[in-house]
Amino acid sequence: xxxxxxxxxxxxxxxxxxxxxxxxxxxxxxxxxxxxxxxxxxxxxxxxxxxxxxxxxxxxxxxxxxxxxxxxxxxxxxxxxxxxxxxxxxxxxxxxxxxxxxxxxxxxxxxxxxxxxxxxxxxxxxxxxxxxxxxxxxxx
Amino acid sequence: xxxxxxxxxxxxxxxxxxxxxxxxxxxxxxxxxxxxxxxxxxxxxxxxxxxxxxxxxxxxxxxxxxxxxxxxxxxxxxxxxxxxxxxxxxxxxxxxxxxxxxxxxxxxxxxxxxxxxxxxxxxxxxxxxxxxxxxxxxxxxxxxxxxxxxxxxxxxxxxxxxxxxxxxxxxxxxxxxxxxxxxxxxxxxxxxxxxxxxxxxxxxxxxxxxxxxxxxxxxxxxxxxxxxxxxxxxxxxxxxxxxxxxxxxxxxxxxxxxxxxxxxxxxxxxxxxxxxxxxxxxxxxxxxxxxxxxxxxxxxxxxxxxxxxxxxxxxxxxxxxxxxxxxxxxxxxxxxxxxxxxxxxxxxxxxxxxxxxxxxxxxxxxxxxxxxxxxxxxxxxxxxxxxxxxxxxxxxxxxxxxxxxxxxxxxxxxxxxxxxxx
Numbered sequence: 001x002x003x004x005x006x007x008x009x010x011x012x013x014x015x016x017x018x019x020x021x022x023x024x025x026x027x028x029x030x031x032x033x034x035x036x037x038x039x040x041x042x043x044x045x046x047x048x049x050x051x052x053x054x055x056x057x058x059x060x061x062x063x064x065x066x067x068x069x070x071x072x073x074x075x076x077x078x079x080x081x082x083x084x085x086x087x088x089x090x091x092x093x094x095x096x097x098x099x100x101x102x103x104x105x106x107x108x109x110x111x112x113x114x115x116x117x118x119x120x121x122x123x124x125x126x127x128x129x130x131x132x133x134x135x136x137x138x139x140x
Numbered sequence: 141x142x143x144x145x146x147x148x149x150x151x152x153x154x155x156x157x158x159x160x161x162x163x164x165x166x167x168x169x170x171x172x173x174x175x176x177x178x179x180x181x182x183x184x185x186x187x188x189x190x191x192x193x194x195x196x197x198x199x200x201x202x203x204x205x206x207x208x209x210x211x212x213x214x215x216x217x218x219x220x221x222x223x224x225x226x227x228x229x230x231x232x233x234x235x236x237x238x239x240x241x242x243x244x245x246x247x248x249x250x251x252x253x254x255x256x257x258x259x260x261x262x263x264x265x266x267x268x269x270x271x272x273x274x275x276x277x278x279x280x281x282x283x284x285x286x287x288x289x290x291x292x293x294x295x296x297x298x299x300x301x302x303x304x305x306x307x308x309x310x311x312x313x314x315x316x317x318x319x320x321x322x323x324x325x326x327x328x329x330x331x332x333x334x335x336x337x338x339x340x341x342x343x344x345x346x347x348x349x350x351x352x353x354x355x356x357x358x359x360x361x362x363x364x365x366x367x368x369x370x371x372x373x374x375x376x377x378x379x380x381x382x383x384x385x386x387x388x389x390x391x392x393x394x395x396x397x398x399x400x401x402x403x404x405x406x407x408x409x410x411x412x413x414x415x416x417x418x419x420x421x422x423x424x425x426x427x428x429x430x431x432x433x434x435x436x437x438x439x440x441x442x443x444x445x446x447x448x449x450x451x452x453x454x455x456x457x458x459x460x461x462x463x464x465x466x467x468x469x470x471x472x473x474x475x476x477x478x479x480x481x482x483x484x485x486x487x488x489x490x491x492x493x494x495x496x497x498x499x500x501x502x503x504x505x506x507x508x509x510x511x512x513x514x515x516x517x518x519x520x521x522x523x524x525x526x527x528x529x530x531x532x533x534x535x536x537x538x539x540x541x542x543x544x545x546x547x548x549x550x551x552x553x554x555x556x557x558x559x560x561x562x
Contacts, residue, residue, distance in 0.1 A: 001359075036252075037156065038366035042416055081416070083363060085282075088152035092199075114393065 002041065002112035003090040005080040005097075009048075010073055019100055026098035038083065039093060045078035087111060146191035154183055155282040157200040162279050163254035165207055166317050169214075172261050173307030176279060178214070182207040255280075256371045257317050263332040266313045271306035272335045274299050280367070281360050291356045292342070329372075333381050333438060336364050340385050344392075358389050369424070379428035380439030386421030387445040390414040402546050406454040418449040437473040440465055459489035476505045477513075484517055492524035512541035516551060523558055532558035 019027075034040035046052075050068035069075060084090040090109050099105055158179055165175035182203045196202040262275040277283045277291075285303065289296040320328045343357025365382040372378055394408040403409075425446050428439040435443065444465045451457040466482035479502055487495025499518050508514045519534030535555035539548050 036367065036370040038363035038370075041420070083359060085155050085359075086148070086152060088148045089155050092149065092152045092156055 001084060001086070002114060003082050003084055003087065004110050004112055005082060005090070005094060006076060006108040006110065007045075007078040008074045008106070008108065009077045010075065023098060023100045030096065030098055033096075034080075034082065034093065041081040041083050043078070043080035046076060049075050081112070143191050146195075147187060149195055150183070150186045150190055151284075153186070153195065153199040153203070157203055158183075158282040159255060159258065159280050160200065160251050161203055161207060163258040164204065164251060165211060166258060166261070167250065167254045168208075168211060170317055171311060172258065172279070172317065173311055174214070176307065178207045178210050179203070181210050252371055253319070255367075256319050259332055259368060259371070260319055260328050261310065261315055261317060263328070263335045264310065264313075264315050265328070265331050266315060267306050267309055268302075269335075269338070270302050271309065272331070273339060274302040275306045276335050276364065277339065277360060278303055280364055283360070287356075291360075329375065329377070332368070333377060336361050336368070337381060337385070337438070339364070340388075344388060355392065358385075358392065361385060362389060373427075374431065376428045376431035377436040377438050379424045379431065380436060380442050383421045383424035383428060383442035384438055384445055386417045386424060387442060387449045390417035390421065390449065396546075400546065402550055405448060406457075410452065410454075413449070421449060422446055435468065435472075437469060440469040440472065444469070457488070459485050463489050476502055476508045477511070480508070480511075480514060480517060487521055487524075492521045496521045496525065510541055512538045512547075512551075514538075515541070519554065519558070523554075528558045528562045532556075532562070 031040060031043070048068060052067040052069075054065040054067075054069070056063045056065055082090055082093065084093065087109070094107060094109055097107060161179045161182065162172070162175050165178050166172045169175050169178070185206050186199070186203060190196075258279060259276075262279050263272050267275065274288060277288050278285065283291075285299045286296050289299045292299070319325070339357050340361030343355060343359075343361065362382075362385050365378070365385055369378050369382050390413050391405070391408060393414065394410070394412040395403055397403050421442065425439065425442045428442065429435065432439070444462055447458050447462050447465070463482060463485035466478060466485050470478045470482060479498065483495045483498035483502065485495075486498060487493075496518070499514070499521060502508055502514060503518070515534040516538035519531045519538060522528070522531035522534060532555045535551050535558060539551035539555060542548050542551060
């Protein structure tokens with residue numbers, strides 16, 4: 001299965017300290033571990049929201065709201081896409097993610113919806129058929 | 141933490157850590173089977189401890205230290221045994237490690253070399269194909285025997301037996317825990333790539349049964365391929381294989397319709413292709429081609445898959461290039477199946493008559509007598525040439541030969557359609 005790991009800032013920390021070289025190095029080596037384990041599919045970091053915008057949809061049409069989004073509690077700062085065997089495996093990888101300092105932080109991990117292809121998204125019908133077939137094989 | 145939560149966590153940690161654990165232990169113990177058992181012991185210990193104590197901060201190190209303790213116990217027992225047999229002086233002195241291997245000359249330093257050794261040993265040609273596949277998934281994929289059995293739709297005991305047998309065979313043959321060099325390396329690497337691609341294909345098109353896809357195996361094979369590419373980045377064919385698998389896997393979700401019936405490549409909705417995997421595949425292909433302009437069989441197949449991956453519509457497909465790549469493939473890896481594919485490419489580039497000419501030659505090849513794609517392709521070309529009666533007969537033959545239920549339905553439907561149009 002694939003999971004998306006979403007790093008977030010809040011409106012306060014978005015423009016805060018520049019990451020230390022130590023943190024950058026720890027992150028580089030964590031990414032390298034992920035690649036070597038065949039886990040990392042893609043990942044990007046995002047500029048602060050002052051360089052972004054929001055498009056608002058309303059009955060009358062669309063309007064554009066320029067960043068920064070200071071009112072926001074949570075702003076997406078970057079993401080990874082990982083290939084893992086289970087959510088638990090993703091969580092175990094995530095626990096190893098280096099952090100810039102000791103201040104409390106949360107990183108979100110979510111399962112990517114994949115229609116009828118990989119892993120757990122295997123449809124119940126397919127699963128049932130495979131289970132039946134397996135029962136037949138075992139019964140031989 | 142509940143017991144079942146704790147067990148799921150242990151399993152997740154296991155999947156991450158076990159290949160490195162087994163690889164490190166195998167170097168110390170010089171026996172993959174023993175290493176795997178020690179690692180298993182550590183897993184059992186974790187299953188007992190972690191639900192109470194919680195998962196340690198560095199679970200991999202915890203598992204390794206438990207396994208190392210057991211390894212030391214085992215070596216001591218063996219020494220006592222050896223002493224009793226009066227062989228201690230000779231054996232241990234000859235081995236150059238009278239007391240203990242240096243466990244703390246940190247395993248981490250060598251872990252990548254050890255992983256690579258483990259790859260080569262698990263895919264050793266002395267093992268049966270089934271044995272190589274099971275051992276590779278077990279030791280390098282970190283899958284349980286039950287997970288492997290589920291993926292292959294066989295009883296768990298079958299997989300357990302294959303693994304036991306494979307470990308015995310390795311021990312009996314005295315296969316050293318080494319990365320092969322020179323000509324042996326070439327042959328052994330091709331065995332490794334073959335095992336990975338076999339796993340992928342088992343998932344990609346299940347040859348038996350009525351499920352068109354077995355996705356877990358595709359995922360596993362891709363992951364193993366990516367790991368291998370990290371371990372030996374200078375081998376072009378490893379990147380070629382990864383490219384091939386990434387691009388093929390990009391089509392997984394487009395290959396079946398909503399009713400579960402297969403959708404052929406040219407009919408697929410390309411919007412449903414996984415463009416991230418295509419990009420990854422094209423990047424891997426570039427790496428392969430940069431390392432070696434003389435493309436090997438996997439790189440050539442990847443280059444062919446890339447022609448499809450790059451085409452935004454089926455009509456944009458560069459069939460001339462595909463036909464040329466198949467001609468190249470026929471030179472480095474001659475096979476009637478490659479010729480059949482070349483015939484399809486020729487028909488797309490130069491018209492159905494050009495393809496049929498080559499297909500007709502292939503009907504005489506004994507290796508293709510039972511191959512359902514030959515009559516299937518021939519039927520397809522005959523339809524295009526308006527020879528519908530003959531086409532219907534070919535589709536029926538193909539339907540009788542395929543072992544995939546879904547494909548049989550598709551072929552039978554084409555036979556009926558061809559006959560209805562006559």
